[in-house]
Amino acid sequence: MSTTxxxxxxxxxxxxxxxxxxxxxxxxxxxxxxxxxxxxxVALGFTFALPFVWMILTSLKPLDExxxxxxxxxxxxxxxxxxxxxxxxIPFARFYWNSIFIAAWVTFLQVFTSSLAAFSFSRxxxxxxxxxxxxxxxxxxxxxxxxMIPNYQIMIKLRLVDSYVGLILPAAFSAFGTFxxxxxxxxxxxxxxxxAEIDGAxxxxxxxxxxxxxxxxxxxxxxxxxxxxNYHSFFWPLVMLKTVDKYTLPIGLLFFDSTRxxxxxxxxxxxxxxxxxxxxxxxxxxxxxxxxxxLGAVKG
Amino acid sequence: MGKPLSRExxxxxxxxxxLSPNILGFxxxxxxxxxFSFFLAFTNWDLKLHNAFKNEPIQFAFLSNFLRLxxxxxxxxxxxxTLFLMMNIPLAIAGSLGAALLLSKDMRGGSPRxxxxxxxxAALLLSxxxxxxxxxxxxxxxxxxxGLAGLMLFGGVLGGSTLYRTVFFIPHFTSGVAVxxxxxxxxxxxxxxxxxxxxxxxxxxxxxxxxxxxxVIRAGLxxxxxxxxxxxxxxxTRLLRMSRDGALGTAAAALPLAMLLAPCVxxxxxxxxxxxxxxxxxxxxxxxxxxxxxxxxxxxxxxxRPSQGFGDAFMLALLLMLAQLILLGLGSVAYGLPExxxxxxxxxxxxxxxxxxxxxxxIMGLWGAIGSNNMLLYLAGLSNIPAELYEAADIDGASxxxxxxxxxxxxxxxxxxxxxxxxxxxxxxxxxEMARTMTNGGPAGSTTTLxxxxxxxxxxxxxxxxxxxxxxxxxxxVFTVTxxxxxxxxxxxxx
Numbered sequence: 005m006s007t008t009x010x011x012x013x014x015x016x017x018x019x020x021x022x023x024x025x026x027x028x029x030x031x032x033x034x035x036x037x038x039x040x041x042x043x044x045x046v047a048l049g050f051t052f053a054l055p056f057v058w059m060i061l062t063s064l065k066p067l068d069e070x071x072x073x074x075x076x077x078x079x080x081x082x083x084x085x086x087x088x089x090x091x092x093x094i095p096f097a098r099f100y101w102n103s104i105f106i107a108a109w110v111t112f113l114q115v116f117t118s119s120l121a122a123f124s125f126s127r128x129x130x131x132x133x134x135x136x137x138x139x140x141x142x143x144x145x146x147x148x149x150x151x152m153i154p155n156y157q158i159m160i161k162l163r164l165v166d167s168y169v170g171l172i173l174p175a176a177f178s179a180f181g182t183f184x185x186x187x188x189x190x191x192x193x194x195x196x197x198x199x200a201e202i203d204g205a206x207x208x209x210x211x212x213x214x215x216x217x218x219x220x221x222x223x224x225x226x227x228x229x230x231x232x233x234n235y236h237s238f239f240w241p242l243v244m245l246k247t248v249d250k251y252t253l254p255i256g257l258l259f260f261d262s263t264r265x266x267x268x269x270x271x272x273x274x275x276x277x278x279x280x281x282x283x284x285x286x287x288x289x290x291x292x293x294x295x296x297x298x299l300g301a302v303k304g
Numbered sequence: 305m306g307k308p309l310s311r312e313x314x315x316x317x318x319x320x321x322x323l324s325p326n327i328l329g330f331x332x333x334x335x336x337x338x339x340f341s342f343f344l345a346f347t348n349w350d351l352k353l354h355n356a357f358k359n360e361p362i363q364f365a366f367l368s369n370f371l372r373l374x375x376x377x378x379x380x381x382x383x384x385x386t387l388f389l390m391m392n393i394p395l396a397i398a399g400s401l402g403a404a405l406l407l408s409k410d411m412r413g414g415s416p417r418x419x420x421x422x423x424x425x426a427a428l429l430l431s432x433x434x435x436x437x438x439x440x441x442x443x444x445x446x447x448x449x450x451g452l453a454g455l456m457l458f459g460g461v462l463g464g465s466t467l468y469r470t471v472f473f474i475p476h477f478t479s480g481v482a483v484x485x486x487x488x489x490x491x492x493x494x495x496x497x498x499x500x501x502x503x504x505x506x507x508x509x510x511x512x513x514x515x516x517x518x519x520v521i522r523a524g525l526x527x528x529x530x531x532x533x534x535x536x537x538x539x540x541t542r543l544l545r546m547s548r549d550g551a552l553g554t555a556a557a558a559l560p561l562a563m564l565l566a567p568c569v570x571x572x573x574x575x576x577x578x579x580x581x582x583x584x585x586x587x588x589x590x591x592x593x594x595x596x597x598x599x600x601x602x603x604x605x606x607x608x609r610p611s612q613g614f615g616d617a618f619m620l621a622l623l624l625m626l627a628q629l630i631l632l633g634l635g636s637v638a639y640g641l642p643e644x645x646x647x648x649x650x651x652x653x654x655x656x657x658x659x660x661x662x663x664x665x666x667i668m669g670l671w672g673a674i675g676s677n678n679m680l681l682y683l684a685g686l687s688n689i690p691a692e693l694y695e696a697a698d699i700d701g702a703s704x705x706x707x708x709x710x711x712x713x714x715x716x717x718x719x720x721x722x723x724x725x726x727x728x729x730x731x732x733x734x735x736x737e738m739a740r741t742m743t744n745g746g747p748a749g750s751t752t753t754l755x756x757x758x759x760x761x762x763x764x765x766x767x768x769x770x771x772x773x774x775x776x777x778x779x780x781x782v783f784t785v786t787x788x789x790x791x792x793x794x795x796x797x798x799x
Contacts, residue, residue, distance in 0.1 A: 031413075035421050038413035042422070045406060046457045049471035050449075052675065056474075057452065058497050059486050071495025076445050121326035130319035131312070136327075143334050145786055147733045149755055150775045153762045154340035155333060177329030207318050236480040238737050243763050254481035258741055261485050268489055278482045286477050287470060293477075294469075297677045298684040 056279070063087070063273035070268045086273045093270060096277070098249055099256035106168060106241075106252060107234035110175045114230050115223060118181030123211045125182065126189040127197060137186075140179040148239070156243055166246040175234060181226050188222035189215060225296035228289055235282075253278050344772035345369055351766025369773030378749065379757070379774070385662065386753040390731035392666045392673065394626050397723055399674035401716070403472055404682035405708075411464040419461075426461045430454045469683075472675030479672045484741040487668045493653035502651040510649035518642035528635030529580065532567060532628040533588045539564045539624040540592055543617055544599045551613030560614075560621035565592055567628040615717065655743050658750045665738055665751060678723045685719035686712070725789045729782050754778050 029037075058075060063086055065077040077083065090096050124130075125137050155174055156165075164170030196218070197210045205213070216223070241252045251259060260274055286293060348365040373379050412419040433454065437447055459467040475483070490498050513521060543560055546552040565588075572585030652660040693711045702710070713720075735753030739745045745752035745760070752760075754774065762771030 031415065031418055031421075034413045034415075035418050035425075038409075038411065038418065038422060039425065041406065041409055042411070042426070042457060042460050045460060045468045046453055048403070048406075049456050049460075049468055050453050052471055052475055052671065053452065053456075055483075055486060055490060055671070057449075058490065062489075071492075073500050074445065075497070076448070080444055117326040117329065120322045124319045124322035128315050128319040128322065130316040133319060136323075140330070143330075143338070145729075145782065146334075146338065147755075147775065147779055147782055149733065149758050150341050150772075150779055151334060151337040153758075153768055153772055153775065154337035154344060156763070157768070158337065158340075173329070174333040177326055177333060179330065179334070182326060207322070211322070238481060238740075239759075242740070257481050257485055261488075261741070271485065272489065275482045275486050279478045279486075282478045283474055286474065290466075290470060290473075294680055297680045 059272050059279070060276055062269055063276045065269050067267055067269050083269070086269050087277065090270050090274045090277070093264060093267075094256065094260050094274070095249060095251075096256065096274060099251050099253045102168075102250060102256075103235055103253040106171055107231050107237075109168075109172045110234045111227055111230045113172070113176035114178050114181050115227055117177055118226065119185050119216065119219065119223065120211070121182045122185035122189055123215060125186045127194075127210070127215065128207065140182060144179045144183065152239065152243070159244065165244055166250060168250070171241060171244055171252075174240065175237065178230070181230065184226055185219065185222055188219050192218050221292075221295075224292050228292055229296060232282075232285070341772050341775065344769055345776045346773075347769045349767075349769040351768065365769065369770050370777070372770065373773060373777060381749055382752045382754055382757045385749075385751065386732060386735060388662055389666060389669070389735055389753065390728065391626065391629065392669050393724065393727045393731055394622060396670055396673035396676075397678060397720065397727070399670060400676060400678035400723070401682050401720075403674055403679045404686055405712075407465045407469055407472075407679070408683060408686045409465075411460065422461050426457055430458065469675075469679075472679060474675070475672045476676035481737060481741050483672070484668075484738055488655065488742045491654040491664055493651075493656055496654075498654070499651040506649040506651055510645045513641055513645040513649070521641050522639055524638030525580070525635040528631040528638070529571070529584050532571075532631040532635075533584060535624050535628050535631070536564055536568055536588060537591065537595075539620060540595055542620060544595060546613050546617055548599065548602075552617050556614040557617065560617040561596075563618075563621040563625045565589065567625060567632060568592070571632065615721065619720075655751075656747060658747050661743060661747060661750045665735075665742070668738075678727075681719055681723060682716065685716050689715045721789075725785060728785050732778065732781050732785070 061075045061077075062070060064082040064084065065086075066081075066083055069077055125133060159165050159170045162170070164173075192215065197205075197214050200210050200214050236254065237252070238254050241255050242258075245251055245255055248256075248259065257274060257278060260271060265271060346365060346367070346369070347362050348368070349362045413422055433450060436442075437450060442450075456467070456471065490496050493499060540561075543552065543557060543564070547554070547557055568585045568588040570585075571581045572589060654660050654664040689712065693715070694707060697707050697711055733755050735751070736755040736759060739751050739753060739756040740759070743751045745756050755778070758771050758774050758778070761767045761774060
């Protein structure tokens, strides 16, 4: 699209705050209006947070109090033991580990191969390059579902069903990552690598010592997005995994819900344990995430 | 270094070497399955016929998968479900825009002094509230909730919009199987918190309805039908005026026109209260037809270019269509109320009844979609609007609404269009995770979307050929939307 050129300018909504909502009037009226704005935002945010409040409170109740009107456990007798019990009822630690292990491998492979490919697409002029790149772009808008059925048959033939490898490999090569990093690399002036090459650096050295360090923000963004996307990934693990010990968190939760869903308190403890790390991750990384999403607008 | 030719060859080799790890995976897991899937769509591969025990040859079936799809009643039901769930999109976009507008405001009140006042009064408010809670012997739950709200308020006053943005964004960010399971429990018909909270207000509402004469409430249907018709006709005259002024070509008018009149057609065909709906729908269509013919006979003052005002007309028609559908829905709910209220109103059983499963999923979707990526895109878009435009508007004495309507909304048009297209593409392919975790596509297929249909056909039933065929039809739809984006997107954006 035509908007790609401006894509990697840092977008900072805070920097120009007040363009859309300049506050005018006397101090008293400004105080009143801003105060009301805060109250409105709190009311909205409170509504958004309520399901999570219920989730946490229910995870701390004994089972026979789950359906009661009161959200808090009786006599404020919090059952912290519910959290420990989850690990006995299902192999929850195993699910965690599987999720993190698989997501980490996918992320590593994807960032590495995408950055290599992006380097090739942006820095080395070879014949047919742009046509191959167009092919990459074209596949980005294909619904993943189209590929799932044949991919599964391929996995059966390769005997990779129900294996980590079969889960990691198809997710490890992404056209989107290549596209994102290519756009990023195009914003780095070529004079830098020309200078390095005059100094006798090989292409690999240019890639490793010049381009990659300059791409750091892009690499971080891609890393975070790939990791989170994979942590949430559902369809492929759902069809591929057969043994409980290999389940990732989403599949494990689904398994928990369908086998012992009646124990709502334990289920909510498990849900809390899979949601809270995401919230912490977001709060820690929101600088990169927000910028990444605002840049992602350009991906079409 | 050598001659230029060898340099070129060297570059090609190097380029391919750097590309090779990625392109090998790309070929193996994208291109080959893609080609494979395309051929599959034309075969009769079915795991019931072709398995270890019964190995019939896989046959080339020409178009039979697609012909079968055309005759498959389930396919139309699921396509309808998918489109129904997509009615969320305009609501979600409006919510995101609203949230972004609120968040883009200056949280500090324009000067440090006002900010200090805000902090002091927030602290004051909190301490007064705390005293009241103690004085009234409030329960632990009330204290907990007020503490949460107070914390949020204090954090917001001190930290500005970042805190609110985070709170808004978290439902979207955590969205996934875990959150769907949470909502399934929230919606539990017998003891979920949603129905626990609804029970008492609904009881009171039921009493109020029983106290009013049923005719008054039934009239709600008439009022909403009239409003829906008025909206359709108003939109029609707007479109005709645009066409007369040369802003909208005939071809470009077709889609907005169809969208605008679709609710009336639906009314005429399948309104829940048939005689009334049929008459009103048919009358409206007749009037619309008359208006259009009259306009055509009158001729145009300016020759219209094919698609200049298409974006505006499309947006207008979309919003009006949605408003009409909401009105019709409310009207038919109002019509049925007196009957239901006769033996007391009860909260719906949400995910376990046909009629409420889709609204339940849509409410959950809105919760996650308002503070989503779209809100962040709108925030970025808002910060890119040149301040001079607002200054000029202030000099002209524009009202707040005028500032929004004539500056903010048009300036955000590219963002809105982008969000809309992305949401439609996502919506067409969506609904799988919710269907799988919350309802298994039920009850009676009311939450089965196209993607879930493909999953059941391909992975449960084993009809690989048929499933691939549906997947390619889905792709064709997505591709049409993309083409639409290419054709109109850039033009609308560059206006």
